[in-house]
Amino acid sequence: MFMRPYGSWRSTRREMENLRREMNRLFTEWPRQARWFPAPEYPAMNVWTKDDVTVVTAELPGINPEDIDISVEDGTMVLKGNREPDETPENTVYHRRERKCGSFSRTFRLPFRVDADKVQASFAKGVLSITLPRAEADKPKKITIKSA
Amino acid sequence: MSEEQALQLEDTEKLEVEETGAERTRDRLAFVPRVDIYETDEAITVVADLPGVDENSIDITLEKNVLTLNAYVEPEEPEGFDLAYAEYRVGDYQRAFTLSDQIDQEGIEATVNAGVLRLYLPKITEAKRRKIAITPG
Numbered sequence: 107m108f109m110r111p112y113g114s115w116r117s118t119r120r121e122m123e124n125l126r127r128e129m130n131r132l133f134t135e136w137p138r139q140a141r142w143f144p145a146p147e148y149p150a151m152n153v154w155t156k157d158d159v160t161v162v163t164a165e166l167p168g169i170n171p172e173d174i175d176i177s178v179e180d181g182t183m184v185l186k187g188n189r190e191p192d193e194t195p196e197n198t199v200y201h202r203r204e205r206k207c208g209s210f211s212r213t214f215r216l217p218f219r220v221d222a223d224k225v226q227a228s229f230a231k232g233v234l235s236i237t238l239p240r241a242e243a244d245k246p247k248k249i250t251i252k253s254a
Numbered sequence: 255m256s257e258e259q260a261l262q263l264e265d266t267e268k269l270e271v272e273e274t275g276a277e278r279t280r281d282r283l284a285f286v287p288r289v290d291i292y293e294t295d296e297a298i299t300v301v302a303d304l305p306g307v308d309e310n311s312i313d314i315t316l317e318k319n320v321l322t323l324n325a326y327v328e329p330e331e332p333e334g335f336d337l338a339y340a341e342y343r344v345g346d347y348q349r350a351f352t353l354s355d356q357i358d359q360e361g362i363e364a365t366v367n368a369g370v371l372r373l374y375l376p377k378i379t380e381a382k383r384r385k386i387a388i389t390p391g
Contacts, residue, residue, distance in 0.1 A: 150342035154335035161332050165305035165342055167369035192301060195294055204288035205303050217338075232305035232369015233330065 144215045148210045149185070158240035160216060167232035168205070174229070176236060183238070186211040219244040275348075283345030287323070289351075291351075297376040298357065304347050305369040306330065314364055322350040323371070349388060 154161040166174065166187065174187040191207040221241040228235050290304040306314070306327040313324040327345040331337070354377065359374040 127303075150303075151339075152337065152341060153339040154332050155333070155338045156335040159335075161335060163330070165369075167303040167305040169368065193289070194292055197294055201291040201298075203290055203291060205290050205301065229368075231308050232303075233334045235332075 132136070132217050147212045149212065151185075151214065155217070158218070158245060160218075160220075160238045160240075162214070162236045162238065164234045165232060166229075166234050170233075171229040171234075174234065176225070176227055178216075178220050178225050181219050183212065183214045183216055183220075183236070185214065231233070280346065282327075283343060284348045285343075285345050285346040286349050287325070289349065293375075297374055300351070300352075300373040300375065302347075302349070302371045302373075303369065304366075304371050306344065307347070307366065307369055307371070309366045312364075312366065314373070316353075316359060316362070317354045319355070320350055321353055321373075321375075322348075324348050325371075355373075 149164040149166055151162050151164045154163070162183070164185065166189075169187055169189050173190070174185070177184045177186075186209070188209045189207045216238060219241045220238045224239045226237045287302045287304050289300055291298065291300050293299075300321075302323060304325045304327075307325040311326045311328070313322075313326075315322050315324075327344055327346055327372045329344050354375050358376045363374040365372050365374075
């Protein structure tokens, strides 16, 4: 560990904070499509919000909807599934093999607690879309102020 | 042959099309779809991952042995929602392949299911090949 002769750990950290703020500003000024984050796990998901409903979309081409398992518990959603490899006859020679197969499991924190009974999911053209309405118990209650 | 393995992170990243030669006229992002190409004695099969695409939004053209796939994706944004967090981008798909002369171009079939395109390219069978006799003269 080197001891820096000038400055201290705090000033280094301040510079990193500045850099991070600059990068954030750079990204938010771009058109919306450019502001995306690399996914931590497969599959990549996009989250749309409106008031008390969240919609999560994921691209899962070639997966049978029966092989997808969505479970919701309080504020977490777990998306599990399996992609089967294609059936190929004997004597097959592969020229390109870019599509991967296998199992995946992704856990996702939701911004609010969700009622598991009201969750709906649809799968069309290889895109999975999950609608999660906020649980009634989780909605903020308005507190009236009584004038005393 | 297929081991049980988990799908890895790099499988989520999409590759953007590099604009070399002819530019795209549409204003949307274009990605290179992932394909599997495998060959048996009878045919070559091309399987491409095109999520968000159905049979009406794909153009497959074959011109002088170049097979071009163009798929158009309409962004499916839920009405009235704001995009809070994005890990993948939505855009069109484009990829082109050069076919060999061994393909019987009349018999090409394509099916789309759940965002996966399967192209079946049969090879020219022996019956179609003509041997040309050389007459001395």
